[in-house]
Each structure stands twice: as C-alpha cells, then as structure tokens.
Amino acid sequence: MRVTRRAFLARATLACAAAGAGCSAAGHPRPGPPEIVVERPDDLVDSPWSIWLRGFPPASRVEVTATVAGWGRAPWRSWAAFETDSAGEAALAKATAFAGSYRGVSPMGLFWSMERQEDETAGPAMALTGAFPVTLTAGSRGGARAEITLDRRLASAGVTRRDVQADGVVGTLFTPASPGPHPAVIVLAGSGGGAWLSPAALLASRGYAALALGYFRMPGLPHGLVNIPIEYFEAAITWLRETVRPREDFIAVIGVSRGGELALLLAASIPEINAVVAYVPSGVLFGPFGPSEPGDNRPRAAWTHRGRPLPHLGENNRTVDWSAVDQKRTPIVERSVYLTMLRDRDAVERSSIPIERTRGPVLLISGKDDDQWPSFDLAQIAYRRLQGHRHPYPFAHLSYEGAGHGITFPYTPTTSTSYVHPVNGRTYSLGGHPAMTAGANADSWPKVLAFLEDARRQRR
Numbered sequence: 001m002r003v004t005r006r007a008f009l010a011r012a013t014l015a016c017a018a019a020g021a022g023c024s025a026a027g028h029p030r031p032g033p034p035e036i037v038v039e040r041p042d043d044l045v046d047s048p049w050s051i052w053l054r055g056f057p058p059a060s061r062v063e064v065t066a067t068v069a070g071w072g073r074a075p076w077r078s079w080a081a082f083e084t085d086s087a088g089e090a091a092l093a094k095a096t097a098f099a100g101s102y103r104g105v106s107p108m109g110l111f112w113s114m115e116r117q118e119d120e121t122a123g124p125a126m127a128l129t130g131a132f133p134v135t136l137t138a139g140s141r142g143g144a145r146a147e148i149t150l151d152r153r154l155a156s157a158g159v160t161r162r163d164v165q166a167d168g169v170v171g172t173l174f175t176p177a178s179p180g181p182h183p184a185v186i187v188l189a190g191s192g193g194g195a196w197l198s199p200a201a202l203l204a205s206r207g208y209a210a211l212a213l214g215y216f217r218m219p220g221l222p223h224g225l226v227n228i229p230i231e232y233f234e235a236a237i238t239w240l241r242e243t244v245r246p247r248e249d250f251i252a253v254i255g256v257s258r259g260g261e262l263a264l265l266l267a268a269s270i271p272e273i274n275a276v277v278a279y280v281p282s283g284v285l286f287g288p289f290g291p292s293e294p295g296d297n298r299p300r301a302a303w304t305h306r307g308r309p310l311p312h313l314g315e316n317n318r319t320v321d322w323s324a325v326d327q328k329r330t331p332i333v334e335r336s337v338y339l340t341m342l343r344d345r346d347a348v349e350r351s352s353i354p355i356e357r358t359r360g361p362v363l364l365i366s367g368k369d370d371d372q373w374p375s376f377d378l379a380q381i382a383y384r385r386l387q388g389h390r391h392p393y394p395f396a397h398l399s400y401e402g403a404g405h406g407i408t409f410p411y412t413p414t415t416s417t418s419y420v421h422p423v424n425g426r427t428y429s430l431g432g433h434p435a436m437t438a439g440a441n442a443d444s445w446p447k448v449l450a451f452l453e454d455a456r457r458q459r460r
Contacts (some may be wrong), residue, residue, distance in 0.1 A: 034146040036064075036136050042151040044205055046409045046445055048108050049150070051092040051136070056144050058088045063100070064138045066110040068152075076114035076413055078102070084140075101415075102435060110136070112438035114413040128201045129155045154198055156205040164211070169236045170220050171195050171213040173243070174204035182209040183456050184246035186236065190257030191225060191289050192422045193217025199254065202409055206449060208252075209244040211236070215262070216290070217423070224290025224423070225258065227298060230269055230305045237272050248459040250274050252360075252452055257372065257405065258302075261286065264382055265303060265310075267358040274360040275455035277448055280367060280375035280405050283382030284351040287312040290423045313351040319343035331418035331429040333371045342377060355382045356389035361458070363396055363451045365444050367403030371431030375405065394454070398447065400440035404432020410441035 034055040043049065056062050065079040080100030082090045093107035101113035111134075131151035139145040155161075158177025164170065172195050176182050185208045189196035193216045200212035213236055216222045237251060252275040255263030260281025267276035288300040301309030314320060324336035342348060355362060364383055366375040376399050383397040400407070406414060414437040418429045 034138065034140075034144040036138055036146045036148040038136075038148060038150055041148070042131065043153070044156060044202065045152045045154055045411060046202055048411065048442075050107075051110075053082070053084060053090040053092070053138055053146070054088070055146070056084045056088045056090075056138070056140050057142050058084060058086050060084050060088070060140050060142065062090065062138050062140045062144075064092070064110065064136060066114060066134060066136050068114065068132065068134045075117045077117055078110050078114040080110060080113075106435070106438075108411045108438075108442070111411045112414045112441070113434065115415045116413070128197055129159060129161050154201040154205070159201065159204045161201070164239075165220060167235060167239050168220075168232070169213070169239045170218050171211050171236070172197055172200065174200050174210045174212070175244075176204050176207050176209065178207065180209070181245050181247040182207060183248065183250040183452075184209045184211065184240055184244050184252070185452070186210075186233075186240065186251065186253045187212045188215070188253065188255035188259035188262050190255075190259045193225065193290075194422075196256065196259065199409055203254075208452070209240075209246065211240055222293055224288065224292060225302050226288040226290060226292045226300055227296060227304050227309065228302060229307075230266070230303060233266050234270055237270060241272070248456065250456050250459050252276065252455060254279070254448075256280060256408070257375075258282075258286070258289070261353070262303070264353045264355050264358075264362075267360070267362065268354045269305070269357075271359050273358070274459060275362075275452065276358060276360070277363045277365070277451065278379070278382070279365050279407055280370060280372070280379075281364060281382070282373065282375070282378035283353055283355065283380070283385065284348055284378065285310055285312045285353060286351075287314045311350045313341050313344075313347050315347070315351070317341050317344050317347045319347075331371075331427040333429045333431070335371050335374050335431070338373045339377070342374075348381065352381060352385065355385050356391050358391070358393070361394040361451065361455050362386060362391070363398070363448065365398045365400075365407055365440075365448075367400050367405060367407055367432055367437065367440060369402050369432045369436070370405045371429035372405035393458075396451075398440075398444050400436065400443070402433045402436030403440035404437050405430040406432065406437055407440045407444060409445045410438070412441070414438045414441065 037052040063081045067077045069075045078101035080097035082095045102109040134150045137147045160175045162173045187200040195212035195214045200210035203210040253263045254277040256279040260278035263278045267273045303310045321340040364379040366379040368376045386395045414434040
C-alpha cells in the first residue's frame with residue numbers, strides 16, 4: 001500500500017507521542033536530551049533573557065521553576081506551565097503560560113512574578129558587586145527534566161565600590177570598570193533613609209560614576225527626615241566634582257518617592273545639576289518624618305535652606321482630612337489623605353517646587369495605582385509648572401496604568417505590594433498589580449538610560 005508523505009508524517013508524529021520521547025514532529029530522532037537554552041547566561045539584572053526549552057516531548061506540558069536565593073536575604077521562587085510545540089520546543093518570550101505565578105505571554109514573567117518564600121531559610125544578601133545565581137528547572141509529566149543555573153549581576157565585572165564618609169558626606173560611590181572620567185549621577189533613597197545602593201551599582205555598570213548618597217538614618221547623619229539642609233547636598237556635589245571630576249562636568253540626580261521630591265528640589269536649587277529623574281515623586285514639598293535630633297528645638301520641616309524651614313503641603317492645610325485613612329487597616333493605604341491635602345490650592349502653591357528653575361531636562365515617572373501617595377497627581381504638579389513656564393529643556397512624564405509605588409529598574413520581583421516601614425514599623429500598601437508594575441519597570445528603565453544619554457549629549 002502506498003503511503004503519502006503527509007500520512008507518513010502523521011503516523012510518525014502519533015508514534016513519537018505514544019513513545020513520549022525520541023522523535024521530532026517530522027519523525028526524526030529529537031536531537032539531544034532535554035535542555036534549557038539561554039543566551040548570555042551571565043548578564044546584568046536589567047537585561048532581558050531569551051529562554052528556550054528544547055528536547056522535550058512534543059505538544060506536552062512542561063513546568064518551569066525559577067529560584068533565586070538572597071534577594072533581600074530570602075529565597076524567591078516562581079513557576080509557569082507551557083506547552084511545547086510539535087518539535088518539543090518552547091520559546092518563553094512568545095509562549096503562553098497557562099498556569100503558574102503569572103499567566104499569558106511575558107518574556108521575563110518568571111522573574112517579576114517570583115514570590116518570597118517566608119518559610120525557608122534565608123540566604124546571603126544579593127551581591128552588589130558580584131553575581132547571584134538563578135536556577136531554572138524544567139520538567140514534563142513524562143519525566144523529561146533539565147536544569148540550568150544562571151548568573152545575574154547588579155554590577156558588571158570591574159565596577160568598584162567605595163564607602164564614603166568624608167567632609168560630612170555619607171554614602172557609597174560605585175565607579176565603572178572603564179577608564180574615566182565618567183559622567184556622574186547622585187542616587188537618593190526615599191523615606192526609609194539610608195542609601196539606595198542597587199540602582200547606583202547598576203548605573204555604574206552602564207558607565208556612570210554613581211553616588212548612592214545618604215541624608216538620614218546612616219552613621220553621622222540625622223535619625224529622621226527632619227530639617228535636612230540643602231547645603232548638605234551642595235557639599236556632596238562639591239565632593240563629587242573634586243573626587244570624580246565628571247566627564248563634561250555632567251551631574252544628574254535620581255530619586256525615588258521622598259527622594260524623588262528631594263531630587264526635584266535639588267535640581268531647582270543647585271545650578272550644577274544638569275538633569276533629574278524622579279520616580280513616583282512629588283512636585284510639592286511634604287513635611288518631616290521621624291524623630292528630631294536631640295536638642296533641635298527648631299520648627300520641624302523636612303528641608304531647610306540657609307537655616308530656614310521650607311514650607312510644606314501639610315503646614316496650615318485647610319482641607320486635610322486625617323480620617324480619610326483607616327489607621328487600623330493593614331496594610332495602610334495613605335493615598336486618600338494626600339488627595340484631601342491637594343484640595344487646598346493655597347497650600348499647594350506655597351509648597352510647590354519651582355522645578356522650572358532646573359538647568360536641564362526633567363523626567364518624571366509615576367504609577368496611577370500608587371497607594372503610598374498619589375504619585376501621578378503629585379508629579380503632574382511639576383509637569384504643569386514646566387509646561388506653564390515653557391521650560392527650555394526637554395521634559396516628560398511617564399505614567400503607568402495599574403502600576404504602584406514600587407517602580408524601579410526591571411526584571412526583579414514585583415509581587416510584594418506592601419512593606420514594613422523601617423522608620424515607624426507600620427505596614428503600608430504600595431498599590432499596583434504586579435504585572436502592571438513589572439511592565440512599567442521594563443518600559444521606563446531603557447527610557448531613563450536614553451534620557452541620561454541625551455542629557456549628556458546636550459552638554460557636549
């Protein structure tokens with residue numbers, strides 16, 4: 001009996017499926033054992049990975065698990081189920097996850113959807129200047145299995161770290177591996193204080209001398225975000241210019257949350273700053289947070305200039321309604337009380353940052369589902385001022401539907417939508433859906449890098 005090629009291939013496919021292994025859809029032996037293939041298995045954390053499954057049974061369910069130990073001193077894990085094609089392969093950048101920590105198509109879904117494993121033994125903290133391993137394991141119900149361990153890095157090889165406590169300036173300086181001089185960036189943490197180390201290390205990997213600058217809750221600095229003098233940051237810029245000697249004398253400032261508010265304030269106040277990136281920021285000044293220093297009997301404000309406290313939105317605010325926040329709820333959603341403050345137009349005007357004085361481009365980034373504070377509305381205040389004053393430099397506001405307060409660099413877990421504040425120990429909601437915040441991270445970070453590069457070009 002004559003068998004057509006189509007019939008032969010159909011029979012071969014059925015035979016291979018019944019055998020569960022050993023053939024491709026074309027009836028040929030499947031090349032090699034099951035494997036996970038990744039381009040650039042050692043790469044920076046902000047670089048997307050292309051991941052393929054190969055050598056698995058055709059048209060079969062394969063579950064992939066990703067595990068990283070040490071992100072914030074705790075193990076994190078995710079998983080997703082995919083269906084291989086007729087050749088026993090799946091490209092995770094295009095394949096649909098039909099079950100698992102995330103669903104749908106997301107090229108780096110296994111990374112942003114990781115969840116903290118609270119019941120497991122904590123590992124070492126994520127290395128700032130070394131690699132931290134990510135293990136991918138794939139298995140089918142028929143027993144086919146593959147595993148690979150990859151390395152992710154915040155800092156590329158050769159990036160150096162130097163803790164700084166000089167001339168009253170406190171922080172950590174990350175320097176690129178390449179010969180200098182390098183353009184410089186100052187990185188500012190939010191209301192938790194300390195130094196925002198991770199993005200500084202990553203920016204050094206992208207060619208910037210990055211100073212993660214502390215301004216409270218570090219040795220030698222105030223204990224609270226109270227009466228922080230602008231002159232401290234002027235001294236930090238002087239130290240940075242003398243130490244790093246920035247290429248083209250370029251200095252940008254990047255801040256998040258209260259650090260984003262501060263970044264806008266510094267850009268408006270210090271002419272040596274050439275560009276500003278403000279994550280989930282505020283275009284108005286807010287009040288103090290945390291304890292005053294012993295013996296400091298001055299009126300409390302977050303920021304001072306030349307010894308005088310700068311006016312803030314909550315000061316003599318006529319519309320604030322503290323009952324808008326349910327303090328008994330966990331996590332606490334503070335967004336509502338800030339919206340009541342914004343109804344006092346006089347208070348908004350008094351506390352608005354004169355961002356139009358910035359001598360360079362401005363980039364604002366916000367989430368429209370931010371529970372910590374209404375970062376979209378607060379960033380729009382700055383954006384409208386730039387529009388109204390016809391700011392002569394480029395400016396933009398990247399706002400993201402469904403994203404919360406946790407927008408940062410990409411391909412890190414976004415599943416923690418609340419946190420315990422290190423200053424007062426209370427639990428607050430960040431807001432946002434993990435997938436939407438992850439999308440905001442992936443979209444905004446390349447634009448931040450391009451923004452900084454464009455700002456540098458304007459200096460040449």
